[in-house]
Amino acid sequence: MTIPRTDAAQVIVTANGPYIVTGHVSLALLTIIIDAHGGSEEWARGEALPTKAKYALCRCGHSAHKPFCDGTHAKIDFDGTETASRAPYLEQAQVFDGPVLALLDAEKLCAFARFCDPNGRVWNQAAETDDPQVRAMFLRQVGNCPAGRLVAWDKAAGAPVEPTLPISIGLVEDPAEGCSGPLALQGNIAVIAADGFAYELRNRVTLCRCGESSNKPFCDGTHAAIKFKADYPATEQHMR
Template sequence: MEEKKITILKDGPYEVTGGVPLNEMRIVPNERGESAAWMKTREYPLQESYHLCRCGHSKNKPFCDGTHAKIHFDGTETAENIPYDESCEIYEGDGMTLMDKRELCAFARFCDPNGQVWGLIEDRKNADLAVEGACNCPAGRLTVVIDGEKAEAELPQEISLIDDHPKGKRGPIWVRGGIPVIGSDGTRYEVRNRVTLCRCGQSRNKPFCDASHMTDPESDED
């Protein structure tokens, strides 16, 4: 079977091959309006290959309809392809370490409940809450390390389209389970368990999401 992978086409869509499952995941808030859980709301029919819109203007979202060519979309990749472990900030806590690469933030806000992950690592008794908050971060910005081991949930190899219902926004493309992402020049980005790819076309950290969809009216749910 062909390798599951995502190939970025120059100034065009994401080409997904290898039979990668595609679904939609909604952010579910708690009673305080904080991001609390994920809920799967839709599963698309399994296809061996498909193309996901990257410019944000397709009339057939989430799939590409060729609009990128009509609007002369500039999909230039600007993200530095530096390994996560070599480029993140390190916060030391009580028997825990928090790794944080802030430029990957997709503003899903799972780091906020219970006093924020940065505060939770200050007390070892909060380890479970800290791990939960970090692991729910779809972009992989945050990683909790306990006793030298990264606490990372085992995720299936699939793509989830984020529905940020509390904010009324279509969020980024959540790539889960270590699916390779290949740049338009053939360069492979670091394979990680969690990454989010821009689908509004506005990110300044392409191909990754930088939360620009939060201020882009085209990313509204309607």
Template sequence: MSDDMRIVVTKDGPYMVYGSPPLFLGAVRIDGLGRSLEWKKGERLYPDEIYALCRCGKSKNKPFCDGSHVNGFDGAETAPRDGYEGRANIEKGTGGMDLLQDPALCTGSGFCHAQHSISKTVQKEKTVHIAKQQCADCAGGSLTLRIDGKLVEEDLPKEILVTATPRKEGPIRVTGGIPIESEDGKAYEVRNRVALCRCGRSGNMPFCNGRHLKA
């Protein structure tokens, strides 16, 4: 693991990963009613120091790229380059708390309405700790709390989790502020959690917008 970890989006191709951030397979752990409980880390993978993760969804060697994207993949980046805080919708909570949400970053991981509705947990002082956890779990950083004007970012490890359930492949959850660089060499805003598309169909490339959940 090195200090120059970064992920570079390549033109109509894979994500190139540098600096050896720990790479895991993982999934959301759910309860008997199908409600999201927590992120569960599975097998750790040990690829080469520099490696390519598939983002077109067609590789036969997932999560790694096998070159299948050359058969036709339009991976044009469409995500906004401005800051999250400026474009997020704001919902007022209790005690100086705001709930920020950018719907374009929602991957559908379901923590915001699992056992508690986040709209309710931000309304009571005694459930603020639950709201903080819901935001930290929110896969792509769609939800974030702001308290007294300051964004609350939980301390998350620098790592990559390639997510999937038995029936669906999910996005690549990147935590800990690993920088994401566009194919044009410019960096996206650094955040402590982002979710990168790996089905090749997001309408907010390179970030997941939940499109993999739709047929």
């Protein structure tokens, strides 16, 4: 395929191949930190890896130089067929209503980061969002969902409440599960399908990099079941 020349931050999904990242997008480890009860509490962002303006990230899960592509996808006949819905998020999401904020939930996008679980679970918190303390917890936990499966909705404003995130790609690490996770795209990075379709622009998106998601190009949490492990650090010399 022809890769468009652009300086915009975007990720192009190539047919049965890697993700091509353009636009000087910062790339760093993004690790789930847990609380005293083992619940996902916050993110720790690592130092940015050295990268060029454009680089190729492994999508099949089998590169020897993860997170970068080394061409292994061709040797293993990787099937990267994109199967995810192309409907806008609001059409995919279920609504869990609350007095001040509602919770929107598109379950198929779950990346199994588990920020939704602590403090009584966000689905229950939504019903108590007239309590400022619960509301703050709810917004923090929902905003930490890397996949954008969960979105807080301000009923008075009629708009989503989104955290401010730097334009970056996080290489998710999940020590509590003993595995590596997806690519966490933050800050409205465009995702372009192999056939040129532009997925809806979103502040939070997780792309599969273990190769096993049933909802490609998005992560569906399978990396945890297969205990996907990435090797670090690699450098841009492994760029194709």
